[in-house]
Amino acid sequence: MIRAGIIGSTGYAGQELVRILLGHKDVEIKWYGSRSYIDQAYASVFQNMFQLVPDICKGEDLEQLCEEVDVVFTATPQGLCSSLVSENVLSKVKVIDLSADFRIKDVDTYEKWYGIKHQSPQFIKEAVYGLCEVNREKIKKARLIANPGCYPTCSFLSIYPLAKAGLIDMKSVIVDAKSGTSGAGRGAKVANLYCEVNESIKAYGVATHRHTPEIEEQLSYASGQEAVINFTPHLVPMNRGILVTAYANLVKDVTEEEIRKIYEDAYKEEQFVRFLNAGVCPETRWVEGSNYVDVNVKVDERTHRVIMMGAMDNLVKGAAGQAVQNMNLLFGLPETEGLLMPPVFP
Ligand SMILES: NC(=O)C1=CN([C@@H]2O[C@H](COP(=O)(O)OP(=O)(O)OC[C@H]3O[C@@H](n4cnc5c(N)ncnc54)[C@H](OP(=O)(O)O)[C@@H]3O)[C@@H](O)[C@H]2O)C=CC1
Ligand SMILES: CC(=O)N[C@@H](CCC(=O)OP(=O)(O)O)C(=O)O
Secondary structure: OEEEEEEOOOOHHHHHHHHHHHOOOOEEEEEEEOOOOOOOEHHHHOHHHOOOOOOEOEOOOHHHHOOOOOEEEEOOOOOHHHHHOOHHHHHHOEEEEOOOOOOOOOHHHHHHHHOOOOOOHHHOOOOEEOOHHHHHHHHHOOOEEEOOOHHHHHHHHHHHHHHHOOOEOOOOOEEEEEEOHHHHOOOOOHHHOHHHHOOOOEEOOOOOOOHHHHHHHHHHHHHOOOOOOEEEEEEOOOOOOEEEEEEEEEOOOOOHHHHHHHHHHHHOOOOOEEEOOOOOOOOHHHOOOOOOEEEEEEEEOOOOEEEEEEEEOOOHHHHHHHHHHHHHHHOOOOOOOOOOOOOOOO
């Protein structure tokens, strides 16, 4: 059995990790980490875990934790993982960080967009960006995984086949994205109260959202060119889900059929990326609770642009599910272990 510890198990992403790992036949959760609920029963924080989790919450002592487990998930705010990780820790356990601390390779870019000083830049280079569809082989050998952001996962997987094929102008990409409120975490914030979110939809972080450099960096690697995007996230009144609609100028004359073939080839071996039939638009309701990303593409011949669409569950493929997918690769397990639950509907 793989022994797992979760720092931040009392947040939304952490709770989703608990839910998924409880159904994973090769994993035993040994450490339910928290900051505010130390010594309290985990099931008193999340009643859905009543009679399923008898454990008591513990703190975030990573040095102690790494004596007791094989893998540590950090589902904590930006800056925490980088302040805890050390050579000693990495020599003993695998670390999968759900925050952004190790996603961006250039430390100045991280510090500029996140507004905080990086606490352990010496580990940025070795950290592997945990997008399994692209970095599978590197992930298998890693000690430290930077689990991708929710918007970046959905945006990147929607655009990736055309970026890689060199068919779109990488400075013309516009990503319009929408997220349910669980994306903002469980912490109390006025902006996330029911009356503030319900019956309304708004853009936020316009031209300043911290996921912009992450998406640009990954698209640059995929295309071999510098990607510069406009990224606009929106908050929508639903619990879970991310929807991406991305636009780009085509740089060659290609037919819809040719483009569909590129997507089919890119994703035919991918268990968790579902390339939909022509004309079917991805919807968050068809992926909720699952590790699937649904994508589709449409050429607008009139404007010579292409529209790339994606939908996924921000807490599963956008966070905990992707983290478990990474863990499976790190421990030589089938990548899909514990992750084949079908989407929930209605
Ligand atoms: N929500 C989402 O859709 C996604 C989230 N992520 C990332 O996952 C991480 C967690 O996000 P999310 O679950 O939404 O956030 P939440 O606010 O819901 O949860 C944060 C968790 O971190 C714990 N925590 C906060 N500060 C500390 C600290 N100083 N020491 C130890 N533990 C601490 C909290 O403990 P306590 O409850 O005891 O206060 C809680 O368990 C973030 O980095 C986020 O960017 C990534 C992709 C998607
Ligand atoms: C709706 C909402 O507020 N979403 C969050 C992003 C989700 C998240 O937690 O960020 P990471 O994926 O980088 O970890 C935000 O915009 O800041």
